[in-house]
Amino acid sequence: MFDPIQSSLIINPTALTKLKNDRKEKDEAATRVERRVEHFRCSKGRTTLDVGADGVGIITIINPPVNSLSFDVLYSLKDTCEQALRRDDVKAIVITGAQGKFSGGFDISAFGKIQDKTIQAPKPGFVSFEILGDIVAAANKPFVAAIDGLALGGGLEVAMACHARISTPNAQLGLPELQLGIIPGFGGTQALPRLVGIAKALEMMLTSKPVKGEEALSLGLVDALASSDEVVNTARRWALDILERKRPWVISYYKTDKLEPLGEAREMLKFARAQTRKRAPNLRHPLVCIDVVEEGIVSGARTGLWKVPGVTDLGLKPRSIKKVAILGGGLMGSGIATALVLSNYSVILKEVNDKFLQAGIGRVKANLQSRVKKGQMSQEKFEKTLSLLKGALDYESFRDVDMVIESGSCDAAFRNCSHSEDASQQVIIDLLDVGKKIKKTPVVVGNCTGFAVNRMFFPYTQAALLLVERGTDVYQIDRAITKFGMPMGPFRLCDLVGFGVAIATGGQFVLNFPERTYKSMVIPLMQEDKRAGETTPRLAKLSDKDIVEMIFFPVVNEACRVLAEGIAVKAADLDVSAVMGMGFPPYRGGIMFWADSLGSKYICSRLEEWSNSYGGFFKPCSYLAERAAKGAPLSLTVDPGKSRLVLDEEIGALLFLKSLP
Numbered sequence: 104m105f106d107p108i109q110s111s112l113i114i115n116p117t118a119l120t121k122l123k124n125d126r127k128e129k130d131e132a133a134t135r136v137e138r139r140v141e142h143f144r145c146s147k148g149r150t151t152l153d154v155g156a157d158g159v160g161i162i163t164i165i166n167p168p169v170n171s172l173s174f175d176v177l178y179s180l181k182d183t184c185e186q187a188l189r190r191d192d193v194k195a196i197v198i199t200g201a202q203g204k205f206s207g208g209f210d211i212s213a214f215g216k217i218q219d220k221t222i223q224a225p226k227p228g229f230v231s232f233e234i235l236g237d238i239v240a241a242a243n244k245p246f247v248a249a250i251d252g253l254a255l256g257g258g259l260e261v262a263m264a265c266h267a268r269i270s271t272p273n274a275q276l277g278l279p280e281l282q283l284g285i286i287p288g289f290g291g292t293q294a295l296p297r298l299v300g301i302a303k304a305l306e307m308m309l310t311s312k313p314v315k316g317e318e319a320l321s322l323g324l325v326d327a328l329a330s331s332d333e334v335v336n337t338a339r340r341w342a343l344d345i346l347e348r349k350r351p352w353v354i355s356y357y358k359t360d361k362l363e364p365l366g367e368a369r370e371m372l373k374f375a376r377a378q379t380r381k382r383a384p385n386l387r388h389p390l391v392c393i394d395v396v397e398e399g400i401v402s403g404a405r406t407g408l409w410k411v412p413g414v415t416d417l418g419l420k421p422r423s424i425k426k427v428a429i430l431g432g433g434l435m436g437s438g439i440a441t442a443l444v445l446s447n448y449s450v451i452l453k454e455v456n457d458k459f460l461q462a463g464i465g466r467v468k469a470n471l472q473s474r475v476k477k478g479q480m481s482q483e484k485f486e487k488t489l490s491l492l493k494g495a496l497d498y499e500s501f502r503d504v505d506m507v508i509e510s511g512s513c514d515a516a517f518r519n520c521s522h523s524e525d526a527s528q529q530v531i532i533d534l535l536d537v538g539k540k541i542k543k544t545p546v547v548v549g550n551c552t553g554f555a556v557n558r559m560f561f562p563y564t565q566a567a568l569l570l571v572e573r574g575t576d577v578y579q580i581d582r583a584i585t586k587f588g589m590p591m592g593p594f595r596l597c598d599l600v601g602f603g604v605a606i607a608t609g610g611q612f613v614l615n616f617p618e619r620t621y622k623s624m625v626i627p628l629m630q631e632d633k634r635a636g637e638t639t640p641r642l643a644k645l646s647d648k649d650i651v652e653m654i655f656f657p658v659v660n661e662a663c664r665v666l667a668e669g670i671a672v673k674a675a676d677l678d679v680s681a682v683m684g685m686g687f688p689p690y691r692g693g694i695m696f697w698a699d700s701l702g703s704k705y706i707c708s709r710l711e712e713w714s715n716s717y718g719g720f721f722k723p724c725s726y727l728a729e730r731a732a733k734g735a736p737l738s739l740t741v742d743p744g745k746s747r748l749v750l751d752e753e754i755g756a757l758l759f760l761k762s763l764p
């Protein structure tokens with residue numbers, strides 16, 4: 104073989120020295136690579152975090168040859184993501200794969216080990232909820248995936264949980280799980296349809312065929328292309344742009360613009376089922392995949408991914424529910440009754456006296472009539488639907504009901520007819536099934552006064568009343584809050600639900616949380632004075648920002664207590680509940696997501712400042728104070744051991760919330 108050193112001996116001693124040094128450098132580099140490959144080969148898969156001078160943390164998946172997502176890698180990914188979110192010197196985060204490959208997906212070799220129990224798989228939802236949903240997607244720092252080579256299966260699902268994706272033109276992106284006999288289990292059934300549309304998503308999953316980076320860009324699966332040398336740098340800049348609001352901060356699970364309207368979507372899903380049955384009549388998992396995609400479209404991404412540990416993974420099947428009784432015909436009860444009769448359930452609406460009962464039935468009638476007026480329901484259908492509703496003043500007609508729903512804020516428990524452990528889970532499974540059928544999004548929460556939404560939001564009206572009593576203009580408060588993005592301000596809401604309800608539910612919270620409720624006489628006095636409208640008190644100078652913070656920070660504070668008491672399993676559930684149960688502006692990501700965008704330190708300091716001036720109503724709870732002291736996000740998962748999803752004797756409410764558009 105031609106040896107440049109030997110052949111140059113007679114040519115030029117200086118060149119000789121240079122060549123020798125070059126050779127030495129090459130040998131050293133070759134040794135380094137060898138050592139690294141050797142190191143990789145014997146070490147378990149893992150991820151690393153390197154923080155650049157630009158404040159961008161680069162998380163690298165390392166598990167040669169294709170950076171497959173073994174359990175070690177997934178646990179390590181969770182740790183490095185949490186580390187990056189905690190560090191003050193990290194402003195934004197990029198996830199990438201070593202050696203020019205993003206990730207070949209979940210570690211296929213682990214399947215066998217799971218089956219023969221040589222390794223213990225973490226609990227369901229560990230990846231799709233805890234890592235990708237609640238840490239990456241819900242993060243208060245931007246995550247951008249830098250994709251080279253391939254992003255397949257769980258690898259692509261990790262990338263889709265990020266807020267943007269940069270890919271090389273020839274990278275392979277796909278969800279090939281169905282060819283392995285499983286379905287995309289790390290969120291892909293929800294993220295892919297929202298990024299590329301239902302038709303393309305179904306095609307990619309059912310055929311297991313990947314697309315190249317170039318096509319992925321045209322589909323909207325990735326946001327930009329870059330060469331292999333540039334893909335990480337482009338991702339860093341993109342992440343910083345998102346942070347500086349120069350580029351959109353997109354959570355793929357919440358995107359809806361690519362989802363076809365429900366009717367069209369159902370046609371596509373029907374066609375996909377027919378094609379699948381024709382092509383693979385004996386295979387069930389492709390149909391399961393289509394069902395899960397549909398579940399998410401109808402009821403929201405989280406429901407599609409949804410698994411409550413110890414409930415939906417018991418193999419319990421929902422029982423047939425035909426007749427439902429509702430205690431209370433107020434705004435909530437008549438709303439649930441309307442949703443039930445519209446889904447062809449027979450409903451008994453019980454009230455304490457005939458006046459309240461007629462009012463409740465009247466609300467249901469008005470809800471149905473508004474559909475007739477909008478041309479969404481024929482008069483004949485209206486009569487037929489209304490005939491499903493019966494009123495009651497006692498429990499006589501409850502003998503043959505399949506389910507009873509209590510529709511108030513007070514701390515209520517559904518006693519189970521049987522005392523087996525499964526009875527509670529069974530009731531939750533039944534309720535989830537009914538919730539899905541009436542096109543709501545059920546969120547499973549523990550038992551407490553007001554459950555999750557009313558509990559979190561009781562400070563909302565009370566803070567507004569505190570401001571009014573100190574001379575802030577009622578109209579300015581309502582204007583500031585609607586400008587923030589709520590459907591209406593707290594006083595308009597009071598008018599709508601009626602002062603009676605506001606006083607009754609407010610009284611429940613004063614009774615149960617005396618140390619931190621603000622007892623205002625404004626509404627009782629106005630009710631006494633028969634003034635249900637809006638009044639114009641003395642003016643006091645508060646900025647809209649102050650108004651928003653003085654009204655929502657106590658809500659965040661109460662939401663922290665709901666988490667600390669284990670009433671809710673995770674912050675993201677409270678985000679979903681606030682958006683769909685209270686109209687919290689969805690583009691702000693939910694109450695806890697929004698809070699984390701401001702930072703626990705800031706929120707705690709403001710609450711302390713007001714607590715010194717206005718008393719315990721604003722006092723920060725210990726959950727909030729502890730996180731503020733560490734500068735930690737409020738949405739960091741609470742220790743599941745503390746979760747109070749009570750399943751023995753009592754069952755928390757299932758909040759039937761409006762489903763996402």
Ligand SMILES: CCCCCCCCCCCCC/C=C/C(=O)SCCNC(=O)CCNC(=O)[C@H](O)C(C)(C)COP(=O)(O)OP(=O)(O)OC[C@H]1O[C@@H](n2cnc3c(N)ncnc32)[C@H](O)[C@@H]1OP(=O)(O)O
Pocket residue numbers: 168169171172173174177207208209210211212217224225229230253255256257258279280283285286287288289
């Ligand atoms: C913490 C988790 C808890 C959950 C509970 C667990 C229960 C069930 C989990 C459910 C998970 C659902 C969500 C995710 C699912 C998935 O991601 S499934 C996997 C999806 N990925 C694939 O199907 C890719 C399969 N591989 C390929 O298509 C090709 O190998 C390739 C990646 C395109 C590379 O092809 P090529 O360059 O031709 O090289 P090969 O010879 O094919 O492969 C090279 C070596 O790499 C190994 N390898 C490839 N893919 C994987 C993989 N996914 N996992 C592990 N190893 C992989 C391959 O075996 C070769 O290895 P060697 O033989 O040692 O060279």
